[in-house]
Amino acid sequence: MKYQSTRGEAPVLEFSDALLAGLAVDGGLYVPAEFPTMTVSDLRSMAEMSYSEVATRVLEPFVSPSIDANELGNMIEDSYSTFRHPDVVPVRQLPTEIGNDRYLAELYWGPTFSFKDVALQLLGRLFEYELTRRDTGVTIVGATSGDTGSAAIEACKDRTGIELIMLHPRGRVSDVQRQQMTTVKSANIHNVAIDGTFDDCQDLVKAMFSDLQFRERHKLAAVNSINWARVAAQTVYYFTTASRIAGPGQPMSFCVPTGNFGNILAGYIASRMGLPINRLIIASNHNDILTRTHSSGVMEIRDVEPSTSPAMDIQVSSNFERLLFDLSDKDSGWLVAAMNDFRSSGSMTLEKSVAARLQDLFDAGQASESEVEREIADLYLAKKEFLDPHTAVGVHVIREMKSLDGPAAVMATAHPAKFNNVVESATGVAPPQPSQIAGLMNEMERCVDLPNELSAVMDFVSAVSLS
Numbered sequence: 462m463k464y465q466s467t468r469g470e471a472p473v474l475e476f477s478d479a480l481l482a483g484l485a486v487d488g489g490l491y492v493p494a495e496f497p498t499m500t501v502s503d504l505r506s507m508a509e510m511s512y513s514e515v516a517t518r519v520l521e522p523f524v525s526p527s528i529d530a531n532e533l534g535n536m537i538e539d540s541y542s543t544f545r546h547p548d549v550v551p552v553r554q555l556p557t558e559i560g561n562d563r564y565l566a567e568l569y570w571g572p573t574f575s576f577k578d579v580a581l582q583l584l585g586r587l588f589e590y591e592l593t594r595r596d597t598g599v600t601i602v603g604a605t606s607g608d609t610g611s612a613a614i615e616a617c618k619d620r621t622g623i624e625l626i627m628l629h630p631r632g633r634v635s636d637v638q639r640q641q642m643t644t645v646k647s648a649n650i651h652n653v654a655i656d657g658t659f660d661d662c663q664d665l666v667k668a669m670f671s672d673l674q675f676r677e678r679h680k681l682a683a684v685n686s687i688n689w690a691r692v693a694a695q696t697v698y699y700f701t702t703a704s705r706i707a708g709p710g711q712p713m714s715f716c717v718p719t720g721n722f723g724n725i726l727a728g729y730i731a732s733r734m735g736l737p738i739n740r741l742i743i744a745s746n747h748n749d750i751l752t753r754t755h756s757s758g759v760m761e762i763r764d765v766e767p768s769t770s771p772a773m774d775i776q777v778s779s780n781f782e783r784l785l786f787d788l789s790d791k792d793s794g795w796l797v798a799a800m801n802d803f804r805s806s807g808s809m810t811l812e813k814s815v816a817a818r819l820q821d822l823f824d825a826g827q828a829s830e831s832e833v834e835r836e837i838a839d840l841y842l843a844k845k846e847f848l849d850p851h852t853a854v855g856v857h858v859i860r861e862m863k864s865l866d867g868p869a870a871v872m873a874t875a876h877p878a879k880f881n882n883v884v885e886s887a888t889g890v891a892p893p894q895p896s897q898i899a900g901l902m903n904e905m906e907r908c909v910d911l912p913n914e915l916s917a918v919m920d921f922v923s924a925v926s927l928s
């Protein structure tokens with residue numbers, strides 16, 4: 462398998478090089494040169510397979526020839542043994558008031574209780590494997606507004622060859638989210654609270670990556686959602702969910718609470734690999750750039766309004782570029798011009814054919830804050846079950862799609878206990894806290910405070926990096 466950049470000007474790489482590179486040198490994102498296909502008998506056999514067996518079958522063609530199937534299988538087994546549910550991604554049915562044949566796929570049973578764990582647990586092991594093989598090390602630098610930080614820390618703690626520095630905006634992540642990061646005791650984990658916003662943190666990280674000398678000297682690496690291995694790892698639960706819900710060869714739909722477009726892009730890849738998918742539904746909160754793009758064919762930036770589903774408060778969905786590349790039949794020339802236009806004017810008009818193909822497979826819908834609250838309250842009243850606010854956006858969107866035929870699953874992206882304040886104010890009841898979250902309060906926290914200044918952050922990175 463070879464990987465090419467969406468912008469068409471970067472070297473073609475094998476899996477392990479694309480893994481370590483993250484962003485391509487031309488500013489594009491790596492995508493496989495072609496999609497492996499699963500045969501009908503592959504799909505049928507998945508109904509009898511464990512999550513890890515399906516993962517090995519689905520991911521093996523993506524990592525070949527960099528990593529052999531046995532090594533991959535071991536890393537996968539190890540990754541998903543950390544999950545707190547034997548099915549890894551269990552499926553349960555939603556009440557019929559929401560719709561017939563409607564399900565939740567619970568992606569949140571990993572170490573930090575968000576769907577980010579599914580990809581990051583494997584990514585941490587892939588990094589360690591490749592760095593050990595090459596006898597080298599990297600300094601992973603990231604910025605987080607919440608879930609990514611703790612999932613990356615859990616995935617990378619105590620791994621050979623990795624120092625991880627995670628920036629978060631001081632006082633602007635929830636207590637649980639902060640404690641999940643700062644109570645990790647491993648020596649290779651470094652939390653930094655920046656006196657600024659999440660955007661300030663992200664700008665600091667970008668500035669360090671654009672300083673090519675600094676980047677080279679400290680072997681900076683990224684585990685953000687543009688890393689292809691994360692998208693690949695997420696394709697797996699589309700296959701397992703379909704094998705649990707749909708009959709052999711029966712198409713089903715997926716409704717995905719969407720921010721950076723990494724999760725739903727994985728669904729698109731699964732469909733390109735031969736999984737029969739009826740509709741892929743983009744669910745947004747009031748920050749609805751993707752819903753508007755879907756209906757008008759024009760992608761236009763607006764200011765982000767904070768919501769109770771912060772992981773979906775986005776202006777630009779970076780993984781959308783991979784979809785545009787594929788829908789335009791890999792027209793890098795058009796894509797580069799369109800992305801430049803978008804950057805300078807804040808708006809991009811999709812080619813007619815691209816907009817039409819977007820509507821062929823995708824639908825889009827949104828939920829307001831009050832609709833999210835009502836959705837959480839309704840499910841509690843009906844079944845004494847809790848939804849986190851991100852998942853509630855998805856449940857609301859599927860409820861509104863009355864004419865959708867066939868089975869459909871909403872991707873449940875966070876455990877309700879992670880957003881207990883929102884859940885409690887909607888239901889009047891605090892969701893039960895798993896002991897791993899409740900126990901955090903009593904743990905010692907480790908974190909360095911730094912000003913929103915590039916030189917101070919660079920000094921810190923220089924001091925902890927391996928070289």
Ligand SMILES: *Cc1c(COP(=O)(O)O)cnc(C)c1O
Binds near residue numbers: 609686720723772875
């Ligand atoms: C990251 C995240 C999302 C958004 O996922 P994307 O892949 O960025 O679209 C949705 N919900 C939760 C809880 C998340 O952590």
